[in-house]
Amino acid sequence: MNYSLEILRNCTFCVELSANRTNVVVGDGAIDNPKVVFVGEAPGKNEDIQSKPFVGRSGQVLRQVLDALGYSKDDYYITNVVKCRPPKNRDPKLEEAKNCFPYLKLQLEAMTPEVICSLGTHATKYLISNGDFENISKRSISASRGNLIDIKLGDKEYKLFPTYHPAATIYNRSLRDTFVADLKKLKEIYQPI
Ligand code: SF4
Numbered sequence: 001m002n003y004s005l006e007i008l009r010n011c012t013f014c015v016e017l018s019a020n021r022t023n024v025v026v027g028d029g030a031i032d033n034p035k036v037v038f039v040g041e042a043p044g045k046n047e048d049i050q051s052k053p054f055v056g057r058s059g060q061v062l063r064q065v066l067d068a069l070g071y072s073k074d075d076y077y078i079t080n081v082v083k084c085r086p087p088k089n090r091d092p093k094l095e096e097a098k099n100c101f102p103y104l105k106l107q108l109e110a111m112t113p114e115v116i117c118s119l120g121t122h123a124t125k126y127l128i129s130n131g132d133f134e135n136i137s138k139r140s141i142s143a144s145r146g147n148l149i150d151i152k153l154g155d156k157e158y159k160l161f162p163t164y165h166p167a168a169t170i171y172n173r174s175l176r177d178t179f180v181a182d183l184k185k186l187k188e189i190y191q192p193i
Pocket residue numbers: 008011012013014015017018024082083084096099100
């Protein structure tokens with residue numbers, strides 16, 4: 001398969017996802033050298049309709065926390081590993097994540113963020129495994145979160161900072177507190193006081 005950001009909006013590499021989507025959800029935010037790129041798993045229903053990532057309930061949580069912590073909208077970009085909504089919001093299949101991962105690599109190469117913040121187990125395991133889908137990490141999100149981890153995608157090196165997916169924090173106060181503390185720490189990493 002040939003990958004380029006030009007063909008992304010018309011991509012049909014995943015037959016089921018491309019047949020059922022309304023839009024390819026490429027990403028949202030500062031594309032010119034953002035300090036942080038947030039990476040979730042896949043778009044949901046609202047994201048598919050609006051062609052924008054993280055605009056549903058969990059997106060509201062993420063964006064509210066970023067605003068409350070003083071993140072400038074010029075500092076970050078938000079995207080997902082899988083750019084098309086899985087039908088009925090099922091988990092993306094490994095094959096779909098593998099198909100779509102090269103687009104994320106191209107986006108990261110173009111933006112060269114200081115830090116990649118993976119949101120949740122799935123985005124974290126693909127990134128922490130350096131995009132090696134034959135050897136996916138089994139490390140839990142709770143063991144990885146809140147720390148900077150060196151990763152390498154192709155010949156590019158990045159700093160990865162995993163944290164929980166905001167959806168996991170909606171009904172869990174303790175996870176929400178940890179999520180907020182992680183994003184506070186992340187801001188201090190890229191923007192020391
Ligand atoms: S999920 Fe990614 S690889 Fe699959 S059809 Fe959509 S854009 Fe293409």
